[in-house]
Amino acid sequence: MGDRTWAQLEIGGDIARDRVGDLAALLDEEFGRGNGDGVFAERIEAAAAAGEYVSYEDWEAECGRFSIEAELRALGLSYDVRWNSGVEFSEGEDRFRPGMDAARGFQTNGGEVVVSGDMAVRAIEMIEQGNCGDALGLLRHALGKDVVGLPPLRIVEA
Numbered sequence: 001m002g003d004r005t006w007a008q009l010e011i012g013g014d015i016a017r018d019r020v021g022d023l024a025a026l027l028d029e030e031f032g033r034g035n036g037d038g039v040f041a042e043r044i045e046a047a048a049a050a051g052e053y054v055s056y057e058d059w060e061a062e063c064g065r066f067s068i069e070a071e072l073r074a075l076g077l078s079y080d081v082r083w084n085s086g087v088e089f090s091e092g093e094d095r096f097r098p099g100m101d102a103a104r105g106f107q108t109n110g111g112e113v114v115v116s117g118d119m120a121v122r123a124i125e126m127i128e129q130g131n132c133g134d135a136l137g138l139l140r141h142a143l144g145k146d147v148v149g150l151p152p153l154r155i156v157e158a
Contacts, residue, residue, distance in 0.1 A: 005083055006061065011077055
């Protein structure tokens with residue numbers, strides 16, 4: 001059994017009306033009792049109507065992750081995952097937006113993104129060589145500034 005800690009999953013983006021049931025089933029599997037009682041479909045509908053995203057917390061998430069992240073990507077949904085540190089890993093977060101190759105991971109310290117020493121040295125070297133634009137691009141990439149904020153959940157007609 002892996003290291004367990006608190007984690008939060010926030011889901012947003014566009015989902016086709018005919019796929020709401022698929023998302024509800026995933027959430028029921030991850031956070032519910034797996035009995036299909038309809039609670040998650042109601043939460044999805046309510047979040048979409050309010051222009052919000054759906055958010056869940058787990059105080060015992062294995063390695064701070066959720067087993068449904070690949071399925072969320074397959075549905076074309078955006079999500080953010082945040083987790084506290086465990087025994088074998090630091091606190092951090094991942095972000096996914098449709099069109100990205102994979103989730104973008106960020107190690108954090110007290111909620112602030114940490115840039116590795118190697119990354120900082122590379123940026124300084126670029127600046128010293130007069131490549132300020134490249135250094136800025138490197139740091140923006142490292143800090144995740146090129147990732148769009150989490151959009152609210154919207155139910156769209158297929």
